[in-house]
Every structure is written in structure tokens, then in C-alpha cells.
Amino acid sequence: MxxxxxxxxxxxSKLIPAGDNRPRLVCGACTTIHYRNPKIVAGCLPVWEDKVLLCRRAIEPCYGLWNVPSGYLENGEGVEAGAIREVWEEAAAKVELTYLISLYNLEKINQIYLQFVGELVEGKFAVGEESLECQLFTEADIPWDEMAFTSSTFTIKRHFLDRRDGTQRLHRASYPTL
Ligand SMILES: [Zn+2]
Incomplete structure (x- = not known):
């Protein structure tokens, strides 16, 4: 800044304001303290029958790699709405959220991922503007070596585990857990 x-x-300047315990960026002219806090990344793994919908990224970072539809939450937006919006932007698909499956911390880059599992409405999807292609995968066909982010791998693996166990629960981890 x-x-x-x-x-x-x-x-x-960077200094510890009175009553605080860590350095902040403070304006010497108007005395505003500019707090910088983690960003929320909201996403949803769309599910149809025994398959999950993944998108191949048309944007950096990780151009060309596969991902669970996810993106930064917007101001004024709830996590659920953000997850639904991301699926629309990346896969032109509608989802009905089923449950929150992942809380994935990336402390080193100040991001928190919150990802849902959702039912792909009528199994319909296309290719959203942020994607090169979108495709339904069975567990055996997931391109594990071409995943964009560890958060996606984490969520997809937990989804298939939950499915086998017949449970729907929140899984929590920090990078680099797969
Ligand atoms: Zn100022």
C-alpha cells in the first residue's frame, strides 16, 4: 500500500496501534488503520448420480488445470450464494446445496476455502466463461495429477469417502492436506 x-x-507506516498486538498499516495523515484480513473462497462440488462436475480453468493461476468451481466471495454476499454463483460462472449450471463439506485453511496466503456439495439440477451444465471445458467424472476418472488446487483434491476425496460411508459431515484441514 x-x-x-x-x-x-x-x-x-507499519506500526502496532495502541491497544493492539500486531503491526498494522496506519495512515499518518488521517490516522486510519488499514486492517488486512483473510479472504473467503466459496465453492461447490456439483454431483450428478455417481459423478462430480469439474471445470478446467481458462484463467490464471493454474490455467488449464481442473478445479471444483470456487472463487472469492463478494461483499454483501453469503457463502451459500457465492458458491452457487461460482458454479454458474464456471459451469453455467444450477446446483441445490446439500451440505458444507470442507473448511480448508491456507494460512500462508490468507485464504479460507468453504466448499459445499450440491446436487446438479437436472444434470445440466455447459461451459462457463471462466472455463475451457466442464466435465462429469466418476471417482475412477478424476484427473488427480491435473488438479489446480489442493483444496479441490481434499473436497473431492472427502465427498467420495462420505458417499461410501453414507454420511454428510464437515471436514476440516489446512494446506497442504490432500
Ligand atoms: Zn489517510
Whole structure:
């Protein structure tokens, strides 16, 4: 941060404000403390019969690799709505959320993934604008070596485990758990 987003001043310093316990970016002109906090990534694994829908990314990072539809939550948006929106943007598909399956922490890059399992409505999908292609995979066909993110691998594996166990539960982990 070179300029204060609040007043435009260049007098930004890193210091521990009174009553706080860690360094923050503070504007010397208007005294605004600019807190920086983790971002939420919301996503949903669409399920149809014994298959899951994955998308091959048309955007960086990890262009060309497969992913569970996911993306940054927008301001004013709930996690559920964000997950549904991401499936629409990446796979032009509608989902009915079934349960929250993953809480996946990436502390080193300040991201928290929250991913649902959802039923793919009528099994219909196309290719969203952020994808090169979208495809339904059985567990045996998942391209494990071409996955974009560990969070996706984590969620897909837990989904098939839950399915075998007949359970629907929240799985929690931190990077680099697969
Ligand atoms: Zn300022």
C-alpha cells in the first residue's frame, strides 16, 4: 500500500496501534488503520448420480488445470450464494446445496476455502466463461495429477469417502492436506 485509500496520503507506516498486538498499516495523515484480513473462497462440488462436475480453468493461476468451481466471495454476499454463483460462472449450471463439506485453511496466503456439495439440477451444465471445458467424472476418472488446487483434491476425496460411508459431515484441514 503506497497511498492511503481513505485520504490519498503517502504517509503510510507499519506500526502496532495502541491497544493492539500486531503491526498494522496506519495512515499518518488521517490516522486510519488499514486492517488486512483473510479472504473467503466459496465453492461447490456439483454431483450428478455417481459423478462430480469439474471445470478446467481458462484463467490464471493454474490455467488449464481442473478445479471444483470456487472463487472469492463478494461483499454483501453469503457463502451459500457465492458458491452457487461460482458454479454458474464456471459451469453455467444450477446446483441445490446439500451440505458444507470442507473448511480448508491456507494460512500462508490468507485464504479460507468453504466448499459445499450440491446436487446438479437436472444434470445440466455447459461451459462457463471462466472455463475451457466442464466435465462429469466418476471417482475412477478424476484427473488427480491435473488438479489446480489442493483444496479441490481434499473436497473431492472427502465427498467420495462420505458417499461410501453414507454420511454428510464437515471436514476440516489446512494446506497442504490432500
Ligand atoms: Zn489517510
Amino acid at each position: 503506497n497511498f492511503c485509500p481513505h485520504c490519498g496520503s503517502a504517509e503510510i
